[in-house]
Amino acid sequence: MNDISERRLNIAALRQRLRELEPGPGNAPARLIPPGPSGRTIATVLPGRELHNSAGSCYVAESHYPPDHRHGGVALAELWEPHGPALACLAKDDNLADFDFRRAVFLDTETNGLAGGAGTYAFLVGLAYFEGETFCLRQFFLRHPGEEPALLAELEPLLARFDGIVSFNGKCFDLPVLETRFILARRRPPLSNCAHLDLLHPARRLWKLRLERCALGDLERHILATERPESDIPGWLVPRYYNDYLRTGDASLLKNIFAHNHHDLLALAALSVHMAQLCASGGTDGARATIYYGSDLFSLARLYEETNRPAEAEATYRRALRMPLAPHLRVETVRRLALLFKRQGRWEPATSIWQKLVGRGELFPYEELAKYFEHHARDLVAAERLVLEALREHQRGRLRLRHEEVA
Template sequence: MPFGNGFRYNQSLMPDLSDRLKALGVKLGTEQLSRPKTALKFPIESVVEGSLTATPHGDVFLVEALYPHSHAQGNTTLSLSAPLDLISVWAGEERMAQHTPEQFAFIDTETTGLAGGSGTFAFMVGVGRFEEQGFRLAQFFMREPGEEPALLHALEHFLAPCETIVSFNGKSYDLPLLQARYITNSWPFPLQQTAHLDLLHLARRLWRQRLPSRALSYLEEHILEQTRSEEDTPGWMIPQMYFDYLQSGDARPMKGIFYHNAMDILSLAALTNHIAHLLADPLDGRVSHALDLAAIGRLNEDLGYLDKAARILEHSLDEGLPPQTRQEVIRRLSMLQKRRGEMALALSLWWQAAAERQIYAHEELAKYYEHTEKNFPEALRWTQSALALLALPNTPFADKLQWQAPLQHRQNRLQEKIARQEQAE
């Protein structure tokens, strides 16, 4: 089986991955799986519009669709029209920013699950990629487990132009599972050296405070504003439905699985485009929630873009953050301004926080007046006001444990400095 595009296979991964999958109860072969009954009344070819694709290892059933670049998945089009610099840095794959849209592939698998002794494999692999004419979606389907070599061959051929894989939880599930299937068939894994963006982890960073779920279907509905039709099959039902198909040969329930997989791929591509625009210029009006702005500001700070982070966090404070998040953003922004040398801005935030009984702000003001202004009495005043807050009966014990000793030490030191200063006068 030919492998192009400079892919390299790491033989050292085979034993470790196989051992880990076996420890989870995964059967690496397909021999124990049932084959669909012959003389099918409802074969897949009669249920879903597709065709058989020939490979050196036999045929695999393929469904393809081409969507124009203007196709809207909810409120977002199928394109990659914003810079990916920040995303690529976050993913640790800076080469990704240099890849053209045509070098991206969006992948999602439908599998037999991890439970039971029937084996785990991907009976359907959906992949989308950009072409000059639009967004091409390909869904490779195994009518029976013996078609796995044909599916793997066809999948690699479709992915050959791609240098970046985008998935949703693919680092933990889809790609390790596909790797195991290539290993089982004694073939190199063609995605070994490909850049990988797992959008689940970035979605968690952006929306963990605002949304109760970061599942793709939830983001599809609440971020992309895309609603699925009744044709959709819930993900938890899919493994059993495929086993039922293998037993009965009735492919009619597979139609909903094809729809489910297609929607996952389309939403994955649209969500990537949506996030890319949010991160490229979060202050252009696209971000309508203050919590989202705060999350983007934190992300920029963590990646070292301090000036941009400061602008975004400042803007988030003007957009009406919830009280607890607002306090957290004020604290983060004040320390960021301190790092940037913008002491006037930092002082303003500390005074604001101190008025709201934030102990850290009292300490920061004490440090500023002690070390920068050399105003020891003022530093002592802020230190003692912090200690007074700690003495309040409603102060959490954790705060007392954190602050009591260092503040007491600071008070003693400042009192000694003031005494020496008075003696010198």
Template sequence: MSSLSDRLKSLGVKVGAQDLPAPQPRRGPGIEAVVPGRVHQTSNGETYIIDSNYPPDYRYGNLGLSFSASLATLAEWVVKGNRELHERLCQCSPQAFAFLDIETTGLQGGTGTYAFLVGVGRLEEGGFHLAQFFLRDPIEEQAQLLALEEFLGPCQALVTYNGKAFDVPLLNTRYLIQGWKTPLPGLMHVDLLPVARKLWRERLPSRTLGNIETFILGARRTQEDVPGWMIPQMYFDYLRTGDAHFLEGIFYHNAMDVLAMAALLNHVTFALEDPTRAALEKGEDLIGMAKMYEDMGRMDEAVALYQQSLEHELPGELYWNTVERLSFIKKRMGDYPGAIALWQQAAGQKQIYACVELAKYYEHQMRDYTESARWTQAALDIIHAPGYPRYARQEWNADLLHRLDRLKKKM
């Protein structure tokens, strides 16, 4: 029976290192001189590993790398109702998490893309241990993957940033191409990118890890860092010339990504465990957190956070969008006095939906057709005011006229 590699070759998939340039005689310092590490022997050859250890009190920006807060709330949001997975994730100790980030020969993925540098960090008794598995030569990939699997052995869960879409599928492909079973599906997975998008969508126009570091973690990278888009070509240049002097920035970039994920998990778990104690200073952050609680169906906590956010200075559009969102939650919860107060506030600012909701309330809940007609007419006055967008007027006009006609017949 043909092997997986043979079947892939028959389909035109390049297996192994033949699609990468072979290393040339060195024209400059080798990797051992630029980034000191160790040669690790496996059953499939050697791989090069750089170990870095950070003390327990190390801080990345404003935050430490270990978390002491409960994972329960974050896990509840991540697992989307899977009770068994939630329980397993909550039982994980901080030492059971592996923080993973890869640097690759291409930004699109695919069978021809190699993870030439895999950075993995985990908490140990002496602090935070970061191991970076580097392909000095593409022919060392089997040894690299074996060493990575060995390092992940004690871990029960992965933490990544966009890892579900990129890092993990790419590594799974690399194991598959070797004809091996990948170890990654056996690990629970916390991808922090969806968390960041939910929490900071209102505050940050871009939720790249770099922006999260700067504006949330309070971290600043040094000039050693290199832009991610440059990294594939820098590795190809290394393979072509054997000169590793410009790779130091890639190792720094990868290390900072891993440390940032550890600090971010610490921040998120602490804030979600007790938003009040977290003393969030931005109303936008409270809104993001409220949306997470709303996703989980924890409406009392969501309402409290939305109300707290309205006490902060918010951009006008965001403020009124939050008032609208909060009013409908209160309506669904049966808190009509709370919803009415918000609708009246919004109607005073000519928010059309608020007038319509008040008209509905007085017609269907109070049977006060005169008051309902008053709010319906108020809505019509808004949409027929000079400068009101024509498309919006067309959207509302027919329904409002129909409602007003129906109310007049009931009066």
């Protein structure tokens, strides 16, 4: 037998072996992980049920919450309110102006690795959504990677029901992972045309100046004032726990993973409402979501400014200036407030701010006042005086030529 014939036989044998391993009609079901030494299977650790379809079987755990259930002080029924305009502002995405949480699904996945790519798959897909007045939380689980076709077959019609998605870093991770798995299974990704509210970037816009980290667990602790149980595990440990389960069959390792995913979904729901209420109310005293930190007010005012809401921006900048602020943040606040007045042609309050900042080591008030006197007041003498004064301050080493904007 020549090399070409032998190679063809090997390829044919490999194809036959792959067909035998593939779950589905006429094939053996995916091999389940045998129980470990403790004998604890997934059903004994996490009550749920087995789902069967034409592609095989997978496991699902379910929880149901009434509309008055609270997480982080937020009632789930508050998701029914019209939050679209506030969400569009938060995400800087006009496509979210009609976003309705009652027609959306909250999504959080746990994967076998964090690198992404074709080798990464979601072994646990957590979904939360409303069915009537009940908030349903369903966690679809792969007891073995061979159950993935069955899991995708369950997800496809369910996800196709929704108009929107809510996630945390889902645009960069969760959704691409799921879309890749659907494509590899020769299925159409069901969420590709949905409006997507990814809370990670809005959260950073609001709180990165105050919080060292803006991970979902940190926001739950510092913003929603809710502590997770000590048994909660960090996200980076999740793949290790699942791989240990695949190796040992000990399902007790999975309990904390399911709990972590469960908490993430409830936190997503509560944080969505809290952030929308902050944006809608400005975090004013007496509102359901109140801001008590000057840095948070500055961040919200800047968001208003960047989304063309000048009245809200001005009011929020002024509130920020009445609260404790780091010196550099106070300078940036008054600078942005003056530029807001300048864009509106309100020269009196703008020049008042710049004049108060002259002599405080910043170049921009000299520059802005000189331009005002030259181009609007037509007072060239005053403009020249400011330029010469700025040059003297620079020569004395008392003037920063570049203003570093707050990131």
